[in-house]
Amino acid sequence: MYFTHSSFFDFQSVIVAVPLSLRNRFTGRPWTSTEFSLNCSNQSTTTSCVGANETSAMACPGFFRWIHEDLRPWKDTGISRDMLERAKKHAHFRLVIVEGKAYVEQYSKPYQTRDVFTIWGILQLLNLYPGKIPDLELMFRCGDKTVIQKHDIQGSDATPPAVLFQYCGHSTALNIVFPDWTFWGWAETNIKPWKIMLEGMVGGNKRIKWQDREPYAYWRGNPHVSPNREDLMKCNVSDKYDWLARLYEQNWGKEREQGYKHSKLEDQCTHRYKIYIEGNSWSVSEKYILACDSMALLIKPEYYDFFSRSMEPMQHYWPVRASNKCKDIKFAVEWGNNHSVDAQAIGKAGSKFIQENLKMEYVYEYMFHLFKEYAKLLRFKPKIPAGAVEVSSESTASSLGGLWKMFILESVVKSPGDALVPCTAPPPYDAHNLQDLFQRKENVRRQVEMWGDEYWENLNKKQ
Template sequence: MESPARLSAIFVFLFVLVGALVCTRLLNSSTETLISTTSSQVPVLTTKTSQTSPNKTGQIPQNPSSQFEIPLNCTAYNLTTTCPSNYPTTFHPEQDPDRPSSPTCPEYFRWIHEDLRPWAHTGITQDMVERANRTANFKLVIVNGKAYVEQYEKAFQTRDTFTIWGILQLLRKYPGKVPDLEMMFDCVDWPVILSGDYDGPNSTTPPPLFRYCGDDSTLDIVFPDWSFWGWAEINIRPWETLLKNLEEGNKRSKWLDREPYAYWKGNPTIAEHRQELMTCNVSDQYDWYARLYAQDWSREAQEGFKRSDLASQCLHRYKIYIEGSAWSVSEKYILACDSVTLIVKPRYYDFFTRTLMPLHHYWPIKYDDKCRSIKFAVDWGNSHKKKAQAIGRASSKLIQEDLKMDYVYDYMFHLLNEYANLLQFKPRIPQKAIEVCSEAMACQAEGLEKKFMMESLVKGPAVSEPCSLPPPYDPASLFEVLRRKESSIKQVETWEKNYWKDHEQS
């Protein structure tokens, strides 16, 4: 039997233990209430870390498959107007045995090597970078995982804003993985680094300049365009959201139930070849099997963009893509529709379109004989319905599977890594540059600009590493890709020539 004194000691110990457990539960409850109250007042994303051992070192937990979010604290930023100093700086998903395996990147990633080939043997010096500022809108510098921008000239609308925003989201997705670098970015449509200026025996090495598109006569480095994070001026939502909407809209009508015509809607006033396209519209005299509509963006803005829903425009068996003043961001929206994309012979390419193959992903349309070429394409597709449907499905599959937002970030990641590897100098923060972060941009934004930033915000690091970059093309394989494209286009031209020859004789 226990003594009375020992029984009293045990009773006191149990009382203290129960009291401690109750206090701990109350403390946790109060902490959760505080977080909930804060998040209801400002757009704060809570970080799932231990309450007793908060993450002070900027290192992400060893098990990245568990939920981890980087907070966007507008309350703190508005008080100090300085970027947070506790952003994560290291990330090691390879240490997680349960992490998803990284796939090989899509085929179009191989063009990264081609775009950087002009500097493969010389590297990139500080002088080369500075020479690119002649037309650049801004210089972006990344040092120790932080971004700094020196603005030269404001871009049209919010192109530069959402381009910089996209790069900041890349830093949130892969913290500590993007190396130090300096880059010049030009947000204007037309590429300007002419290859002919740098191919002589005494010529200098071209300046590296990033922009949204290129062509066969220029050396500009192509980069994903601003609209992947939203185009506020015309109410186009960020790509991750829009891609889901396009997939849903695509399912609303089967290909065979769609209008058996070629559809295009856009602004025809910005380019002569678009005005030429409008002459292919149906009239009292003739039907070229095209249904073309001029878009008045000013009127659309006044009416709330009620007739500009991209997900509701998959109603025709064929959709036309034609460049504007240069390349157009509309191409990815058109290709996502299951309709056969009729591409009027383009001059420009963006970062992913060089992987498109005629007769597999799209149908080529002549630049200098648009109306007759469109009529033949529609007539052929309506007479070969299974083959036409296969072309439409191939393009929408490529967009849904190979152009999802994770791959857009991975393309940016690999391009910037390969570019940084070529730098022959140590990147430094310019005196006139300012530090930019998600808080500095989103907390001060308003309207659709703020809405799209919050919608496209990368909430935390990826749970796996980027996809594996495929090797560069060897000369023979690159030649074969180009040969196949040319052969397919010539095949269509032959069919079209015979088609009109038969029509003229009958």
């Protein structure tokens, strides 16, 4: 069953629901890389350091506005030491920055080396903006699930919420969202630092033109981390039915034994459509999937990371219901194969959002502005606890080996002679504009759901 261009819905009616100002909001700046030693001054041993020159400030990407939303629960009260300490039971480590130096008090080890690469990223931020990061103190949790829930702090006797940094957020939770560790590499799965990966994804996109790619929806991953993913595997092609999805289980243990031959993300831009589905919570795979020029089919996420809240359905991706996966996927692929220009445009827009708005310079600038706004709310003077240890790029690199050290060295940031001028952050949302944004997204999702339901209703009538 295929659609014609005179099908029962009009693609353009969806696109006009997305303001032109959002569709055209893509700006980028050059990001240079030079060979430097680890401290970028001793030239006896070279490694790839990210460099930066003095530039005039430009506007930050729109998703920087969410910094203010994440900090809004403490806007009126500020952040007291009690609020910070109450998050300690959830945190893997405490980070203290005083006079440009970083100190870490470790409470427990998270899964794999998430904490190591997260702390490494913060150290690179300090290298990039010497003397410009304010003194601060924070608690960081490296786990997937959010833990501080809104319903726990409601009522007349409620206390102000504890303050915790995490990689993702949820509509029912209160936490501050921070870039995940994979921006500096995921050694356990051989995924290189994001700057290198993004360059590889751009190159991978050029190998096969969109119209020459497999006309199916592709997903590869571990289905056993959530019931939602296990349910997705029911949409795989079988001898009884073809939902137009090609789904593959990723066995990381086997991949390690075989030298990661079948898990190179830059080699997976081979299908016209790629599926994003959450794992235990949000998944780091989102940025890699969106960067592929394929039209991304996003199975409705429950969680969000620091950049995805500014993405628009039917502009950057096609929305899919978690409760109706197989039918929605087949409908999306059928539609895309018969509206290839429009489907390709969605894929390109999603990739452009990632490639231009998620460059490493913007990741660091997001961290810069987040720390700056967070520090403004502190109602106490940050202090170095007795159990904290000073950490630096040199001490971290010297403690690692293998892929871990390789990725660390590949993501070293050059300390600029003149500090990079950060982009200019956009103002906070006002309540009206924020509600309009949520409503617009919901309206588009509902419209796509109606189209899908009508498609299946008409198909059933013909059988």
